[in-house]
Amino acid sequence: DNPYKINTKQINQISQAGVDVLLTDSTNAYKDGFTPSEYDIRKPLEKIVAAAEGRVFIATFSSNFWRLKTVFDLCKKLNKKLVVNGRSLQDCLDIAQRLGKIEEVEKILVRIEQHKNYPHNKLVFLVSGTQGEERASLTRIAMKEHRQIRVCDTDLMLFSARSIPGNEKKILHVIEHLKKQGATVKLPDEKNKIHVSGHAHSEDIK
Numbered sequence: 001d002n003p004y005k006i007n008t009k010q011i012n013q014i015s016q017a018g019v020d021v022l023l024t025d026s027t028n029a030y031k032d033g034f035t036p037s038e039y040d041i042r043k044p045l046e047k048i049v050a051a052a053e054g055r056v057f058i059a060t061f062s063s064n065f066w067r068l069k070t071v072f073d074l075c076k077k078l079n080k081k082l083v084v085n086g087r088s089l090q091d092c093l094d095i096a097q098r099l100g101k102i103e104e105v106e107k108i109l110v111r112i113e114q115h116k117n118y119p120h121n122k123l124v125f126l127v128s129g130t131q132g133e134e135r136a137s138l139t140r141i142a143m144k145e146h147r148q149i150r151v152c153d154t155d156l157m158l159f160s161a162r163s164i165p166g167n168e169k170k171i172l173h174v175i176e177h178l179k180k181q182g183a184t185v186k187l188p189d190e191k192n193k194i195h196v197s198g199h200a201h202s203e204d205i206k
Helices: 009-018 038-051 065-078 087-099 112-117 137-140 168-181
Strands: 055-061 083-084 123-127 154-158 185-186
Touching: 038 065, 038 154, 055 137, 065 083, 065 087, 065 123, 083 087, 083 112, 087 137, 123 137, 154 168, 168 185
Parallel strands: 055 123, 055 154, 083 123, 154 185
Antiparallel strands: none
16 A cells, blocks of 8 residues: 555544544634645636736745645746745755656756846746745845845736734735835735645544
């Protein structure tokens, strides 16, 4: 059997014996139904990226490999070049490449020093800073402290993540500075379905 696959037979056996205490993720436990799949955001994200007139910046958690792969696959499909800016994001992609989870990396990835060699509508940037972290890539871009990137009025900034409670003020600070420089900012909502949670809803936990 695949050691990386969930052993549902064993879980069922444990449940029949009776469970006294369950230690589990509580973040979305109060939400009804099942957590949407990562595949649910592929088409909405593709539609937005394909329609963008200029550069697209996508901020997401570096620990969410499947979101990184979604962005990578979209760039491959739409014939875009991907620039990764953020050490933890780069580490995640390096590990994925070594494990064979992403292919043809050399055709898709572009070093940040080379991004000016390509038209703006051919560039997608995967950046850190979903929570307004002070030294994160997106924050430095917003504050005009990034060495290689300055905001253009055709830039589109996508937050492919939810705000962690307590970080709202920092995130709004970054958004405000991005908008002041002319960028368009999109956050995940019912209209812009560019994020799904990695936390289990009540039916998943059940």
